[in-house]
Amino acid sequence: xxxLLLERLNAHRAHTFRILPELRLRTxxxxxxxxxxxxxxxxxxxxxxSYPSLWVATAGDRPVAxxxxxxxxxxxxxxxxxxxxxxxxxxxxxxxxxxxISLAYLPYFYALSPNYGDYENDYLIDYQQGLLTADARGVxxxxxxxxxxxxxxxxxxxxxxxxxxxxxxxxxLDDLQITFRVLPVAIAPVGAWRYAFVYDIVAxxxxxxxxxxxxxxxxxxxxxxxxxxxxxLGASTLTDLKKMFKWQETDCQRVIQTLIDEGLVTEVxxxxxxERTLSLLELVSS
Numbered sequence: 001x002x003x004l005l006l007e008r009l010n011a012h013r014a015h016t017f018r019i020l021p022e023l024r025l026r027t028x029x030x031x032x033x034x035x036x037x038x039x040x041x042x043x044x045x046x047x048x049x050s051y052p053s054l055w056v057a058t059a060g061d062r063p064v065a066x067x068x069x070x071x072x073x074x075x076x077x078x079x080x081x082x083x084x085x086x087x088x089x090x091x092x093x094x095x096x097x098x099x100x101i102s103l104a105y106l107p108y109f110y111a112l113s114p115n116y117g118d119y120e121n122d123y124l125i126d127y128q129q130g131l132l133t134a135d136a137r138g139v140x141x142x143x144x145x146x147x148x149x150x151x152x153x154x155x156x157x158x159x160x161x162x163x164x165x166x167x168x169x170x171x172x173l174d175d176l177q178i179t180f181r182v183l184p185v186a187i188a189p190v191g192a193w194r195y196a197f198v199y200d201i202v203a204x205x206x207x208x209x210x211x212x213x214x215x216x217x218x219x220x221x222x223x224x225x226x227x228x229x230x231x232x233l234g235a236s237t238l239t240d241l242k243k244m245f246k247w248q249e250t251d252c253q254r255v256i257q258t259l260i261d262e263g264l265v266t267e268v269x270x271x272x273x274x275e276r277t278l279s280l281l282e283l284v285s286s
Contacts, residue, residue: 002284004235004268009283012234013050018057025058028078035088039105039228043079043090043098049240052232054079054100083197084185086206091184092177094244105228107212110202111221113180117210119203120144123181132179135160135172140181140201148200150188173199219254222247226255230265235279 014020018034025031034057035041042053044064055064059072079090079100089101093109101109114131116122123140126132135158142157143149155161160169176182184197185205203210216224222245229244230236242252256278259265268284270277 001267001269002286004270004277004279004284006271009234009279012280012283016232016234017052017061019061021060023057024060025054028081031058031075031078032082032087035100036102036104038102038232039225040094040099040101040109041232042094043075043100046095046097049095049243050233051244080187083187084205089183089206091180091182092174093180094178094246096174096178105225106206107209107216108221108224110180110209110213111216112218112225115180115203115210117214119181119201119210126179133172133175135168136175139169139172140176143182143199143201148185148198148205150190150198151196152190154199218251219258222251222255223258226259227264230259230278230280234283235268235270235277238276238278241278 016038018024025034031054038052042051044055045053054075055072058075065072083090088103089106093099114126123132127137138158139154142154146157149157155169180202182199183202183205185200186198188196188198190196238252265278266281266284268277268279
C-alpha cells in the first residue's frame with residue numbers, strides 16, 4: 001500500500017486553503033472566485049476539522065478574532081453584502097456550520113435533500129414521517145404564507161417569539177437550512193442590534209434549482225461532492241468523510257470504491273492513523 005507523503009499533503013492544502021500569504025483573498029470578487037474554485041467552503045474554520053474556509057483564505061491560518069476591528073472580519077462584510085445576490089449559496093449546511101457553496105455545486109447538494117420539486121407540499125412528507133419538528137413546520141409555513149421575513153417577524157408569525165422559545169426557533173432554522181428548505185437572503189435593520197437575517201424559501205429564491213437538480217441521481221451527487229472534497233482536502237479518513245456529509249456507511253463505501261476505480265483517489269498508509277485513509281494519487285509515494 002502506498003504511503004501518504006505529508007510534505008505533499010501540506011503543500012496541497014497550503015494552496016487549496018490559500019494559507020500562503022501571496023494567495024490570500026483581498027477583495028469580494030476574489031472571495032467569489034475562491035468559492036467557485038473550491039466548490040464549497042466553510043465561512044469560519046471548524047474546530048477539530050480541516051477544510052477550506054473563507055476566514056483562513058483571507059486572514060491566514062489563525063483562530064477567528066474576537067476583536068470586531070480585526071482585518072479578517074472583512075469576510076463578514078463580504079458575506080452580508082452578497083446575501084441575495086445569487087453569486088453563491090450561503091447557509092448553515094454541513095456539520096451545521098455556515099458555508100458558501102458555488103452555484104455549480106448547489107444542484108448536487110439539492111439532489112441529496114428531501115425536496116422533490118413541490119416546495120409548497122414536500123415538507124409535509126418529512127413532517128408526517130416524524131423527520132421535521134412542529135416548530136420547523138411552523139417556521140416554514142410562516143415563510144410560505146408571508147414571503148421572506150426578518151428573524152423577528154418570522155418568530156412572531158411562527159409563534160416562537162417568547163424568550164423561552166429561542167432555542168426551539170434556532171433549532172428549527174438549523175433543521176430547515178441543512179435540508180435546503182430556507183436560507184438567509186438579506187439583512188434587516190431590526191431588533192436591539194439593528195441587524196437580523198431575512199429568510200426565504202430556497203426553491204422560491206432559486207426557482208431554477210429544482211430543474212438543475214432533477215437529472216442528478218443520488219449516487220452521481222455523492223460522487224461529485226466527494227471528489228470535490230478530496231480535491232480540496234487532498235486526503236481524508238473514511239470517518240471524516242462520513243462526519244462531513246452524514247452519509248450512510250454503505251453509501252460512503254460505494255462512493256469511495258467508485259473514486260478508486262476511476263483512478264481519482266487511492267487507499268494509503270498514514271502515520272498515526274489506524275483507520276482507512278484515502279488520498280489523491282499525486283500526494284502518495286510511488
